[in-house]
Amino acid sequence: MTQVRVLAGTRKGAFVLTSDGKRDKWSVSGPHFGGWEVYHMKGSPADPDRLYASQNTGWFGQLIQRSDDGGATWQPAGNDFGYAGGDPGTHLWYDGTLRPWEFKRIWHLEPSPDDPDTVYAGGEDAALYKSADGGLTWTELTGLRVQPSAPGWQPGAGGLCLHTIILQKSRMFVAISAAGTFRSDDSGETWRPVNRGLHSEGIPDGDAEVGHCVHHVEAHPSQPDTLFMQKHWDVMRSDDGGLSWTEVSGNLPTDFGFPIGVHAHEPDTIYVVPITSDSLHYPPDGRLRVWRSRSGGNEWEELSAGLPERDCYVNVYRDAMAVDTLDSCGVYFGTTGGQVYVSPDSGDSWAPIVRDLPAVLSVEVQVLS
């Protein structure tokens, strides 16, 4: 029997939500790691019962947890995240001064599609790590941080965080706030910025190579050259592997937001959650809406069935949207108000799975046979 497992990381622990393929009745387990921030949890495509979780507090620092039984039990893995090669140097701070690179937390975990023991981690201050032993030990892929533009990277409001990791065999993409998107064609050894076409207020040079506050990037597996980006402002699209970008915000009510999702079976169907502005992190008019484009952008439709019509002032964070791979593609997102919503019909209708979790930081979904 088909089972759907949703992994929700929150400000106060992790929750595992499960249902059958109908996705109308759910059971909830958790909190796992109660009281800790769980920025991200994700399962291995190669072994769905292998899960990784990033667990952090300001008090006790960073931990990585690993489950080998689908989240029923967890074991602490390795948490030694240093910067390789001695003195890591400096990057720009908010006030323009130089600041030593300092590890703070792991924002995103990306398990390899082929090997359950191989997993990548995106850190703050921006660094990319790899483990080949199930998370026990971590090695920084230094090619990113020694990339020539790195000393000029400046944190976004949330920190200098590496929050997006896309694995396409030897080609990889990462995105960093507020540096931009970077591409490697040699499994992470060397990197180059791929931000041509991005324009950001606050950057005096309209053609700036880096400095863009990219919020999230997604790609459909069947079209690896096509990337969709939710930038600080602007929804963007690239059809050449990030070499150039064009804006596809079209008729969105606002093009500020954090997550972006791609339909599992329709590579040109994408989802965003418009947020009022960079200073008003809640939906326009207090109405929570997902907007869908079936044309890869520019033409958008409002999805409202089952979503709050009024008095809703939550946000949806960058890693808090996911899609499942069932024939009728499910779309999921979590809010800072603690709701996790599901649409079992590609966004046409929505229902809350849970309403009162802590603020949701991340949502991932697995389909189990």
Add this chain to the structure above:
Amino acid sequence: MTSPGASPGAALGTQVRVVLPAHLRNLAGVHGEVLVRLSVPVLTQRAVLDAVESRYPVLGGTIRDRRTGKRRAFIRFYACEQDLSNEPPDAPLPDAVAAAIVAGTEPFLVVGAMAGG
């Protein structure tokens, strides 16, 4: 007078009581106080914390920064109603404190700093 903390050899092999904050007890899979055996002759803050991390490797990096060895900002160290947090980690603990810890009459407390509002 020579304290148990400063006296060469006095602390070696001694078991001392350590109280961990709730989150770290959960992480280490323990309840209540823990007993750790010192592997150095002089009782210092570092000696206690090294013994804790040796006994419970999962706590590595949660009390002190792995790279610098410095106390994490929101962690405090108390014993005998004294705040030892800002004492040099390799300084022998004060005489009365060391005597009480070595004798087992007082624990070494690892405390999560108060925060909130």
